[in-house]
Amino acid sequence: AQTVTQSQPEMSVQEAETVTLSCTYDTSESDYYLFWYKQPPSRQMILVIRQEAYKQQNATENRFSVNFQKAAKSFSLKISDSQLGDAAMYFCAYRSRYYGGSQGNLIFGKGTKLSVKP
């Protein structure tokens, strides 16, 4: 079964600085999707960035970028020029490309709480 591990329960960054959130996963599959979701205090889940495993190029969305290392099964999120509005819980998620399997092939990490200091 697949697993997703976020080893940093909490992180802190100074406003305008850069921070990297870690995520590792375990799978025997070769084709899958990876996601980072942001959950602010409103609890709404907001998609930050997604990566398709067959694409070698790292995904980027404005100030957010990932470092996807398929062989190492690592999917870290880098937030540049951190803003106060970035403070939230961040979840890493894995989704198999293939239908079926345990948990419907949708697995979340336990989350990292990011604080941004002014």
Place this chain on the structure above:
Amino acid sequence: DGGITQSPKYLFRKEGQNVTLSCEQNLNHDAMYWYRQDPGQGLRLIYYSQIVNDFQKGDIAEGYSVSREKKESFPLTVTSAQKNPTAFYLCASIADRGSGNTIYFGEGSWLTVV
């Protein structure tokens, strides 16, 4: 617009009472999920369904029940057997058969025992 609707947003349950949280999607997704989130914690999977009339237990199914009679609906019942139901509940869905790469979430429901 397509999306997931959860209701109610806030719900209060008395001791010994069953309550049902609604989750409806108009995205034509096969797979739907229910998660529980306690304050400051991650998402814990309660139940999931990958097809109509079929569902599977997640990690914390005890005290909960679901049904999937229609593709667009996946209601969650919190039964009196769930001793600590106060939490935030999230419903999610994804497209099936690898054709979709986005997870859709509802806005969540807060359940409080009074």
